[in-house]
Amino acid sequence: MNDPLSELFAVIVDRRENPQETSYTCKLFAGGDNKILKKIGEESAEVVMACKDDDPDAIASEVADLFYHTLVAIAHHHVDLQLVYDKLAQRR
Numbered sequence: 300m301n302d303p304l305s306e307l308f309a310v311i312v313d314r315r316e317n318p319q320e321t322s323y324t325c326k327l328f329a330g331g332d333n334k335i336l337k338k339i340g341e342e343s344a345e346v347v348m349a350c351k352d353d354d355p356d357a358i359a360s361e362v363a364d365l366f367y368h369t370l371v372a373i374a375h376h377h378v379d380l381q382l383v384y385d386k387l388a389q390r391r
């Protein structure tokens with residue numbers, strides 16, 4: 300699958316398997332749940348604030364940050380993105 304989320308998820312999983320010193324993603328993995336989940340909390344709050352401000356560009360930007368950090372969380376827990384897609388498909 301080559302949708303943008305799947306492509307990003309593949310890069311994130313590669314960072315998990317092949318750590319690189321300069322990679323922000325690798326710093327998140329190194330920090331574990333404490334670091335990753337704190338970022339999800341922060342980014343969620345930023346999505347809420349951007350929606351409260353009714354600022355479409357800020358909403359898109361903050362949701363992109365939230366998607367990225369959520370993908371890092373599921374990769375950290377070795378959950379495949381396909382499983383998320385399967386859950387969505389089952390709800391159709």
Ligand SMILES: N=c1c2ncn([C@@H]3O[C@H](COP(=O)(O)OP(=O)(O)OP(=O)(O)O)[C@@H](O)[C@H]3O)c2ncn1[C@@H]1O[C@H](COP(=O)(O)O)[C@@H](O)[C@H]1O
Nearest residue numbers: 307310311314319321322323324325338341363364367368
């Ligand atoms: N999509 C993203 C992405 N979205 C958001 N971010 C980072 O998430 C952080 C957002 O948090 P903040 O705004 O709070 O910024 P910050 O102060 O730097 O964050 P903290 O130091 O507080 O954790 C920023 O550092 C962004 O660069 C991302 N970092 C990486 N990616 C992609 O992940 C892949 C791997 O990147 P590397 O890990 O850098 O190799 C590449 O495809 C990148 O494009």
